[in-house]
Amino acid sequence: MIATESLSKRFPRVTALDRLSLDIGPGVTGLVGANGAGKSTMIKILLGLSPATEGRAEVLGLDVATSGGAIRERVGYMPEHDCLPADVSATEFVVHMARMSGLPPTAARERTADTLRHVGLYEERYRPIGGYSTGMKQRVKLAQALVHDPKLVLLDEPTNGLDPVGRDEMLGLIRRVWTDFGISVLVTSHLLGELERTCDHVVVIDGGRLLRSSSTSDFTQATATLAIEVTDTDAHPDGTKALREALTAAGVALHAGEEEGLPGAGHILLLDAEGEETYDIVRDTVAELGLGLVRMEQRRHRIAEVFRAEAPADAERPADTHRPADAGRPAQEVQSR
Numbered sequence: 001m002i003a004t005e006s007l008s009k010r011f012p013r014v015t016a017l018d019r020l021s022l023d024i025g026p027g028v029t030g031l032v033g034a035n036g037a038g039k040s041t042m043i044k045i046l047l048g049l050s051p052a053t054e055g056r057a058e059v060l061g062l063d064v065a066t067s068g069g070a071i072r073e074r075v076g077y078m079p080e081h082d083c084l085p086a087d088v089s090a091t092e093f094v095v096h097m098a099r100m101s102g103l104p105p106t107a108a109r110e111r112t113a114d115t116l117r118h119v120g121l122y123e124e125r126y127r128p129i130g131g132y133s134t135g136m137k138q139r140v141k142l143a144q145a146l147v148h149d150p151k152l153v154l155l156d157e158p159t160n161g162l163d164p165v166g167r168d169e170m171l172g173l174i175r176r177v178w179t180d181f182g183i184s185v186l187v188t189s190h191l192l193g194e195l196e197r198t199c200d201h202v203v204v205i206d207g208g209r210l211l212r213s214s215s216t217s218d219f220t221q222a223t224a225t226l227a228i229e230v231t232d233t234d235a236h237p238d239g240t241k242a243l244r245e246a247l248t249a250a251g252v253a254l255h256a257g258e259e260e261g262l263p264g265a266g267h268i269l270l271l272d273a274e275g276e277e278t279y280d281i282v283r284d285t286v287a288e289l290g291l292g293l294v295r296m297e298q299r300r301h302r303i304a305e306v307f308r309a310e311a312p313a314d315a316e317r318p319a320d321t322h323r324p325a326d327a328g329r330p331a332q333e334v335q336s337r
């Protein structure tokens with residue numbers, strides 16, 4: 001879908017992209033980096049809107065230096081900043097964008113109705129955009145990127161300004177752009193956490209340089225760590241302690257510390273699983289003690305942890321404090337440089 005080779009973009013005072021070589025296939029790909037990492041610059045080069053200083057890039061097999069127009073016919077683009085006219089309705093605006101992309105009037109109207117429905121805008125699509133919430137405006141921006149049925153969409157920070165619920169809804173929509181319509185997606189974000197569930201592949205850039213490009217599952221590979229949480233009972237007022245002692249006696253290797261569980265719940269024991277029998281031992285021990293098993297789950301790395309572990313020593317990386325008690329809070333933000 002996208003291939004770059006030693007792609008660089010230098011402004012007089014800053015190198016926005018520094019010899020970036022990438023190969024991005026079909027599916028949903030996240031391009032993640034702090035503010036100023038070079039994400040928007042990359043998108044503008046891929047659209048043929050801004051020339052690279054060095055290197056080359058192809059989108060859908062077309063050279064960005066010579067085929068900008070052809071690329072923009074086949075690719076949808078959702079810009080980062082607000083760029084919507086306040087005094088026209090979503091329907092009027094998206095029909096206009098569809099016509100600009102070359103669709104005949106009837107097809108433009110039909111595609112607009114379908115696309116706005118797909119992004120979750122219904123009756124309100126006839127009201128002026130000026131009165132829309134941020135979430136609705138982001139949906140209009142997404143709709144105009146999809147209306148001409150592109151092969152690929154480039155989405156620049158589509159979750160910007162959204163609250164956690166709006167962000168989840170937008171990420172769900174983005175995922176469906178690929179799963180329901182087969183349109184590949186390149187989505188930028190400065191939030192590492194939100195890409196885990198949405199993207200098949202993640203590219204991390206920092207200061208215009210490639211830090212890592214790999215599949216999300218490689219980033220978040222399951223570890224052999226099990227997290228166990230149990231309830232207290234009258235017989236065992238500290239169920240976690242009782243379980244720790246019983247499992248230790250059974251020869252299970254437990255991690256020294258405990259994690260805090262959800263507010264009001266017990267602590268979470270962590271242990272190294274050595275095959276399926278560890279699960280059986282835990283289950284049987286919990287049953288023998290008469291405790292309630294709240295969770296027994298295999299831990300996965302979070303992208304932020306991997307990123308922090310791999311970042312160069314001189315780079316300040318986010319401290320990932322994700323615990324179950326953090327569930328539902330906004331994803332960890334990559335610090336600005």
Ligand SMILES: Nc1ncnc2c1ncn2[C@@H]1O[C@H](COP(=O)(O)OP(=O)(O)OP(=O)(O)O)[C@@H](O)[C@H]1O
Binds near residue numbers: 011036
């Ligand atoms: N037209 C320009 N002239 C000079 N410098 C620029 C220009 N456009 C971008 N830059 C610089 O290039 C670097 C990368 O900017 P870019 O907008 O690509 O980052 P980004 O990762 O998209 O971050 P953000 O989400 O904050 O826009 C920044 O240091 C920025 O100040």
